[in-house]
Amino acid sequence: MNFIINSIGGIFYILFYSLFKRHNIGHKIELTFHEIVRTGIESIGIVTIASILCGLIAVFIIDQRLGSYIPEFYITEAISKSVIIELGALGASIALVGRVGTRITAEIATMKVNEEIDALETMAIDPYDYLVYPKMMASLVSYPIMVVFSELLIIFGAMLFLVYIKGFGLKTFLFGIREHFRMLEFIQSLIKGAVFGLMSTSISCYFGITASKGAKGVGEATTNAVVYSVVMIFLFDYIIIRIFSLWL
């Protein structure tokens, strides 16, 4: 219990530190940009595959259960709503935790174990400024981008199934998607991306920095980072949905 409370304290400390403190380090944009590119390269493959499959699965279930009762136009509504409101942000973020979050934890924990973080400190380089802050800023950009990318691909996966397997008209499908698009829902998904990104990145950094010595420390830190990230993502998903339900 103590461990959980300490961890949550540490995670929020990193969050506020990154967002609100002055950072004494040069080349912030370069460091952040580097992280964004890295995140993109690392995760594009898994997000692509997971999203297309997610689209296929979702539309298959909707069609199988409801296809005989409702007109095809409403199937596109079900797809577009579920993707923009929930599936895109959740799917992309979980994939990013698995690929990028774990890498961040393992990388920082290894640096900790090898005393590289201490070495930064002796050179008067604040490890939070140099290692954590650029990753946090990068997540603020790269998670929402990956969320949009994932939404497009899930819809693409659904289209593949409906148009090429079920023989729906392409025009009807695209019209249905456009018709049911609501800006506020889309903005909600971007906000989810940004919040999930900040949360999971501060969690990954926290467990990396507090890793204990030895190879065992790195493994434990990574496991903790994934568990906490997944729980926090679902928790904040619920909170954001409740807030947006005031307008939607």
Next chain:
Amino acid sequence: MVIVENITKEFNGRKVLDNLSIEIRDGEIITIIGKSGIGKSVLLKSIVGLLRPEKGRIFIDDIPLVGENIYLLRRKIGFIFQKSALIESLNVGENIGLALKYIRNMPAEEIRNRVIDALRKVELDPKVMELFPSNLSGGMLKRAAIARAIILNPQYILYDEPTTGLDPIVSRTIEELIINLNRKMKITSIIVTHDLNSAVGISDRIAMLSGGKITFLGSTSDFMNSSNRDIIEFRSSYYLKTGE
């Protein structure tokens, strides 16, 4: 001058340093020797504020090592880690120029020149810049770590086991480098090691760390002639191990 005054550092209730005091004079090479696991690294890390002792005070040039001072005082101190601790994901040049780039905001060209200059001072070929730490030998790693420290013009360098794990010939060259930097750049050098030979070879003074305290402090010849129990024990076990 570094003054360590009555510091106590414990881990999980076990005192590693127990009311320890020592004074380090400007310009000297002082070696603190002691058995493995006795707390040498803990003492050294306390002097740069990486570890905070529960009790006691440390002064560097009469400024207490507390709070914001720590960050200012660190600019005077270079630290050579036991395993060098270069950043694995950066090449040697980037490692050495790291603080110049991110803290001092120097232009790339100037950093490059200074890195080459630092590499010369530690007798490494400037081509090494492009290599990654995992591709360097133990001796080269030590030199690169020393270059990373001296590029910031420190007044003090703390060496944690600078010769441990190196073969005798490479050890010898690292010792010469430490002496050179001390003489030419007037860098006060604090070394911790259990390598008695190397301590005797390069130090102006030698201190013995035992049971959490400094149990002997004196010139190298005093050390060799001392009848202090810790020293006799340390010397005999050392020579037994190395067979000299």
